[in-house]
Amino acid sequence: MDPLPAETPPERRFRYRRLAADLERRIRAGDFRPGDRLPSIRRLHRATGLSVSTVYRAFLELEEAGLVEAHPRSGYRVQPALWPPPPSLTHRRVKPAPQPIRLAAELSSVIAATSDPEFVPLGNTGMDAAHVPAKAFARMVREMNRFEWRSRLGYSPPEGLPELRREIALRDVGLPGGFRAEEIVVTSGCTEAIALALQAVARPGDTIAVESPTHFAVLQLLKEQGMLAAEVVVDPREGILLADLEHCLEKHPVRACFLMPHFQNPTGALMPAQKKKRLLEILSRRGIPVIVDDISAPLHFTGNRPLPLTAWDRQGLVIQCSSFSKTLAPGLRIGWVAARGERLEKIRRLKAATSICTSSLDQAIVARFLASGAYDRHLLRLRVAVGRQRLLTADLVRRHFPEGTRFALPQGGTLLWIELPQGIDGLELYRRAYARKIAIVPGAICANSPRFRNFILLSCAGPVDPRVSAAIVTLGEIARRVQDQRF
Ligand SMILES: Cc1ncc(COP(=O)(O)O)c(C=O)c1O
Numbered sequence: 001m002d003p004l005p006a007e008t009p010p011e012r013r014f015r016y017r018r019l020a021a022d023l024e025r026r027i028r029a030g031d032f033r034p035g036d037r038l039p040s041i042r043r044l045h046r047a048t049g050l051s052v053s054t055v056y057r058a059f060l061e062l063e064e065a066g067l068v069e070a071h072p073r074s075g076y077r078v079q080p081a082l083w084p085p086p087p088s089l090t091h092r093r094v095k096p097a098p099q100p101i102r103l104a105a106e107l108s109s110v111i112a113a114t115s116d117p118e119f120v121p122l123g124n125t126g127m128d129a130a131h132v133p134a135k136a137f138a139r140m141v142r143e144m145n146r147f148e149w150r151s152r153l154g155y156s157p158p159e160g161l162p163e164l165r166r167e168i169a170l171r172d173v174g175l176p177g178g179f180r181a182e183e184i185v186v187t188s189g190c191t192e193a194i195a196l197a198l199q200a201v202a203r204p205g206d207t208i209a210v211e212s213p214t215h216f217a218v219l220q221l222l223k224e225q226g227m228l229a230a231e232v233v234v235d236p237r238e239g240i241l242l243a244d245l246e247h248c249l250e251k252h253p254v255r256a257c258f259l260m261p262h263f264q265n266p267t268g269a270l271m272p273a274q275k276k277k278r279l280l281e282i283l284s285r286r287g288i289p290v291i292v293d294d295i296s297a298p299l300h301f302t303g304n305r306p307l308p309l310t311a312w313d314r315q316g317l318v319i320q321c322s323s324f325s326k327t328l329a330p331g332l333r334i335g336w337v338a339a340r341g342e343r344l345e346k347i348r349r350l351k352a353a354t355s356i357c358t359s360s361l362d363q364a365i366v367a368r369f370l371a372s373g374a375y376d377r378h379l380l381r382l383r384v385a386v387g388r389q390r391l392l393t394a395d396l397v398r399r400h401f402p403e404g405t406r407f408a409l410p411q412g413g414t415l416l417w418i419e420l421p422q423g424i425d426g427l428e429l430y431r432r433a434y435a436r437k438i439a440i441v442p443g444a445i446c447a448n449s450p451r452f453r454n455f456i457l458l459s460c461a462g463p464v465d466p467r468v469s470a471a472i473v474t475l476g477e478i479a480r481r482v483q484d485q486r487f
Contacts, residue, residue: 015050016057020065023058027067027078035391038068038076069302074384080391080409094449096230096248098207101223104445106430107216113439120471121462123439125265125414126330128462131382133328136374140365148364156360158352160186160336164363167370168336171298177310179320179338185347186336186358190295193321193337194258195221196354197291200339200346201319202227206255208291209248211240213417213446213455215265215293218258229448230254236408236417239264239271246282256289262306263296266446266457267417268410273307280312287315289343294322295335296413298379301387306412316340319347324366326414326461327379334358334366385463386414392464393472400476402483414461417443420454424483429456432478438471 026032039047044055059076062068068076113119121128144152159165165181172178187193202208204226210218212231222229230252232245239261248254261271261279271279283290292309300306309318316339323335339347351357369375393416394409404421420426430442443455458475462468 016054016061019044019048019050019055019058020061023062024065024067032078033395034078034080035388035395036078037074038078040075071302071384071387073380080394094212094231094233094451096209096232096244096252098228098230098252098254099448100228101219101448103220103223104216104442106427106442107220107445109434110216110430110439110441110445113434116439119437119439120467121439122458122468122471122475123441125441125457125459125461126325127327127382130463131385131461133369133374133378136369136372136378137329137365140368140372140374143368144364152361152364154360156357156363158185158357159348160184160358161360161363161367163371164334164367165336167367170370172308175305175308175311177308177313177318179310183340183344184336184338185344185351186334186363187321187323187351188333188355188358189325189330189335190293190321190323191217191221191335192355193323193335194218194291194293195225196347196350197319197321197337197339197343198222198225198227198256198258199350200343201289201291202255207252209245209254209257210448211259211264212449213266213443213452214258215260216441216445218293219445219448231448234264234267234269236267236269238275239269240279242275242278242282245279249282249286249288254288256291257283258291258293260293260296261309262294263299263410263413263415265293265296265413266415266441266443266455268408268413268415270306270411273311276307276309277312280309280317283317284313284315287317289317289319291319291321294320295326297322298327299383299386299414300412301383301390302411316343319343327382328366328369328375332362332366334362386460389462389464390414390416390460392469393458393460396464396469396472397458397476400473402476402480405479414459416458416460418456418458420456420479421483422454424454424479426452426454426456428482429475429479432482433475436474436478438474440475 041052041055045052067079069079071077114124164186165184168184169181207228207230209230209232211234230248232248233241297305319339321337337347402421406419407416426442427444430440433440441457443452446452
């Protein structure tokens with residue numbers, strides 16, 4: 001950082017440095033922990049008598065040193081990456097080969113526990129009810145007049161209400177290759193979007209390259225559609241291994257890929273821009289379409305929304321699926337799929353044939369919510385809240401789980417993918433937690449091959465209140481007991 005101009009008296013020149021050094025000492029001593037909010041600039045200005053700009057310079061200094069990060073509207077926080085030590089999860093390489101889907105027996109109980117209010121919702125990765133902007137929703141519904149109610153209770157076009165598609169497309173403005181309203185089809189959640197996309201590009205018996213681990217619901221979809229999965233390993237920080245993917249595409253007749261480049265489920269991996277560019281080069285050489293589940297992209301904790309794959313897509317290979325389930329309300333079931341050319345036409349026909357249209361009333365409510373600006377304000381708050389929940393969850397896991405437990409701290413999304421020490425069976429942990437009415441996701445259901453037995457997935461979607469904290473402590477105790485009893 002540049003020093004202040006030479007004419008500044010020496011004692012003033014270094015005041016911000018003294019403050020920065022004092023804050024750094026406190027961070028290193030653990031007075032402020034990773035993710036903690038530092039006192040605001042105004043508060044420090046009042047407490048120290050230093051000018052606002054001096055305090056601000058001290059923060060800039062700390063930011064440059066990588067000790068703190070700025071969060072819009074909530075000031076400076078201690079850099080979460082200071083968490084000791086940054087763990088790197090073990091890579092489990094597999095040779096990708098097409099396989100029919102074998103669903104784990106636990107899948108249906110995992111799904112049932114997710115929607116059961118009696119369970120502590122550590123397996124529910126959708127938006128938590130505590131964050132639903134209920135007041136704003138209620139106002140929006142009250143404001144609808146009789147005429148609107150009548151018109152909203154009829155069918156809408158299969159591709160969705162024009163005002164909703166416009167609002168969704170508006171959020172792509174400025175993103176390279178962003179989709180236009182005419183390229184969007186509204187669906188019943190991201191799950192229907194993915195189902196339509198799969199049907200548009202592949203038939204029963206076809207092979208889809210998927211990340212391993214992946215979102216268990218996608219394995220379920222592939223199974224029901226009679227498709228095969230070729231699993232390609234994911235690096236928990238940077239996403240799918242491109243060399244393995246390329247090898248898989250060379251060796252096997254892959255019809256399409258299904259990927260989550262932004263805060264992947266379950267690892268939370270974020271694919272760097274250069275890697276996305278290389279991915280599109282690989283796919284473009286073979287003309288292979290890629291179905292992208294981008295549901296978590298708006299939940300980035302710092303910086304801007306990551307660049308979409310469309311930024312490098314010259315052939316219209318990207319089919320983008322998303323929904324408001326992680327950012328507004330999963331029960332609304334409003335999602336969308338965006339595509340180009342023939343695939344868009346096919347998706348439109350499939351949507352009309354399978355469900356005529358998505359609920360017109362729900363679409364109208366969401367469209368109003370987006371148009372009012374309330375959604376964007378809500379998102380700003382939600383990112384801060386979920387980012388904080390992730391840190392609190394990670395901190396509890398770090399303190400209460402057995403030694404040797406590892407996780408990578410994601411930069412966005414609602415998930416914490418945890419590797420338990422070898423020998424701790426995640427399925428056993430899941431069963432015992434289930435009996436105590438604590439819902440988690442066992443890692444074993446996130447892959448088609450028998451892998452990730454010693455992994456679990458915890459959701460950070462809800463507030464870490466005393467009930468949730470106690471549940472995480474209990475999980476740690478159960479994990480120790482499972483560890484002690486292994487043979
Ligand atoms: C990656 C991912 N895709 C899709 C879904 C399901 O989305 P929807 O509820 O919109 O169908 C989830 C659930 O949280 C998810 O984590």
